[in-house]
Ligand SMILES: Nc1ncnc2c1ncn2[C@@H]1O[C@H](COP(=O)(O)OP(=O)(O)O)[C@@H](O)[C@H]1O
């Protein structure tokens with residue numbers, strides 16, 4: 116597969132009111148890769164991630180400069196349909212946040228809001244998505260049960276399945292395993308590895324080993340700046356910047 | 369749990385005392401206290417219900433055959449009709465011969481029915497007394513006429529009052545709920561801070577206005593408007609009452625519903641938006657179902673306000689105790705009846721007891737509505753919403 120840029124940030128600056136949260140960030144991400152964002156907490160990883168599906172639009176008084184292109188299209192240009200964008204750029208949140216509905220309805224939700232009515236189609240897509248999130252075996256007999264009856268790890272995979280059901284090309288994950296136990300975490304990591312063949316994945320993590328295990332490229336953020344962005348191997352074995360070196364060896368953060 | 373228990377006990381106590389005061393009604397005679405109703409010796413009719421008595425004395429029933437007696441026209445006799453039958457001499461200087469005269473008059477008129485104080489009942493009375501009977505629960509709960517000052521027997525049928533209350537309250541909630549929900553959704557989800565800063569105090573102000581003022585407002589604005597728009601002889605109708613009640617219930621509904629909408633976790637909202645749902649889809653499919661129990665609470669509180677409201681309704685609904693067939697007729701609600709009549713009802717009398725029992729009925733209605741709403745909120749399968 117060709118190295119094809121799917122996400123491209125160009126000179127991005129971002130403010131929450133007066134607070135300058137992101138400073139002049141430029142980076143390109145390739146299709147069908149996993150990119151990890153690392154950095155101490157508060158450095159702007161989530162902020163940057165949420166710019167990619169315009170989730171920060173909901174924040175009052177936020178302001179953006181620079182351009183973000185997804186599949187070549189400026190997503191902040193006038194006339195862009197935000198809900199259409201979010202269908203292409205799915206998101207999994209830090210804490211599992213299933214809807215207070217059945218397992219089935221959680222997955223079907225994205226289809227229903229897209230106006231899909233065909234029952235058979237919805238059923239097959241639900242199954243497909245649950246399989247894609249490695250959850251089908253565990254829940255296939257209790258699709259009509261409330262999602263809240265699942266364990267935390269299962270709920271998070273349900274959220275992944277829910278995101279997969281609308282068939283995005285990009286999947287954003289904001290510390291998806293931070294609230295989970297080690298076994299659930301490793302399941303999610305395995306899943307990320309498998310999903311990479313079909314999706315472009317951007318994952319925020321503060322777990323260094325996790326970044327090293329799952330990602331192809333890693334971006335190190337510090338105080339709103341992008342310090343270093345390179346092949347994961349290079350970042351962990353031979354970083355260019357001293358700050359990166361210090362962070363991954365645990366000398367701060 | 370504890371506070372819930374205390375509340376329940378308090379409520380039960382209140383109901384118990386209301387009920388104890390009211391239940392005496394069914395032990396009270398149907399005919400006005402201290403009076404008797406008598407007919408001619410030959411008359412076979414002995415048992416008359418309060419409604420029949422009223423119809424007889426209103427000349428709506430004119431022949432005994434309609435009451436299962438002989439084919440004989442009914443002659444109604446009240447005590448002040450006595451001069452038409454006997455002379456003053458016969459009554460005596462100090463009217464001491466009234467009992468004898470009464471006895472004689474009744475004996476002479478086969479179709480007569482007489483209503484007079486039992487002190488004038490002579491020991492050798494020539495007529496027959498209509499059987500004394502008590503007010504029955506059937507007459508109270510199913511009676512379609514509320515006429516506490518009717519003679520010889522007051523009518524305490526609560527059906528017109530209950531239907532009046534339900535009509536007015538349900539229509540009020542039908543007006544208030546969609547509007548209240550719309551404002552709540554707007555305030556919680558769509559409006560910016562500036563608009564909210566203006567709206568919030570206005571709504572709080574609405575909640576603080578005394579109900580008499582709403583009543584005046586209704587009288588001056590709503591009633592004439594309804595009269596003109598629908599071309600009615602009078603504008604004091606159930607509709608006027610429900611419009612006023614709707615306005616009065618709005619602040620409660622808005623505040624409670626807005627709070628519950630705001631309490632929907634941000635994460636769930638974001639989950640929906642992140643799947644490409646529009647803001648409106650998110651509100652409709654996630655936010656509202658999530659806050660359904662709060663919205664139910666808003667409905668119950670709103671209905672509670674509407675059903676129990678007295679003053680404003682009293683002022684604009686026309687207060688006629690007939691079973692309404694539509695919103696454009698005058699009605700009378702239970703609270704308005706209690707408020708208007710309690711002052712006139714002699715303490716401990718039949719009327720007084722009837723009003724207490726009405727209070728119980730009002731309580732039971734509100735209780736039923738709350739329970740229904742609770743069950744609807746709970747019964748709604750959480751996963752299917
Ligand atoms: N909604 C917001 N309003 C104001 N400031 C915010 C908001 N969200 C995040 N911030 C601030 O922006 C900075 C970056 O936050 P974030 O992107 O969440 O960091 P990270 O995910 O790397 O821990 C932090 O200092 C945080 O306090």
Ligand SMILES: [Mg+2]
Nearest residue numbers: 160161162289
């Ligand atoms: Mg974060």
